[in-house]
Amino acid sequence: xxxxxxxxxxxxxxxxxxxxxxxxxxxxxxxxxxxxxxxxxxxxxxxxxxxxxxxxxxxxxxxxxxxxxxxxxxxxxxxxxxxxxxxxxxxxxxxxxxxxxxxxxxxxxxxxxxxxxxxxx
Numbered sequence: 001x002x003x004x005x006x007x008x009x010x011x012x013x014x015x016x017x018x019x020x021x022x023x024x025x026x027x028x029x030x031x032x033x034x035x036x037x038x039x040x041x042x043x044x045x046x047x048x049x050x051x052x053x054x055x056x057x058x059x060x061x062x063x064x065x066x067x068x069x070x071x072x073x074x075x076x077x078x079x080x081x082x083x084x085x086x087x088x089x090x091x092x093x094x095x096x097x098x099x100x101x102x103x104x105x106x107x108x109x110x111x112x113x114x115x116x117x118x119x120x121x
Contacts, residue, residue: 001030003031003058004024006035007034008035009034009035010035017033017064020116021033022042032055034048058080059084060086061080062086065091085107
């Protein structure tokens with residue numbers, strides 16, 4: 001199984017992106033934290049999205065950034081060749097969804113935390 005890239009990662013355990021990382025780790029899913037804040041998530045360095053790091057074997061992008069901030073990262077996110085993108089509540093974006101779907105990427109409007117909790121991830 002490929003990696004999950006958590007876009008919008010922050011080093012704050014109270015944030016949903018951090019909680020998603022915790023649940024992914026508990027369920028033995030590999031994840032990469034990606035964001036603009038420096039720090040670590042469960043001992044993993046948050047990669048700086050501004051550097052547009054190349055990440056191989058990406059299965060899922062789970063978004064924790066609002067649609068206004070997504071636009072400048074469309075090309076980069078698509079370049080990671082994810083199989084699917086999860087638009088968590090508050091990140092729904094029809095423009096990006098349509099662009100991704102045209103490239104054969106499955107788009108899901110759902111909550112990563114709920115998906116993991118119910119075993120449908």
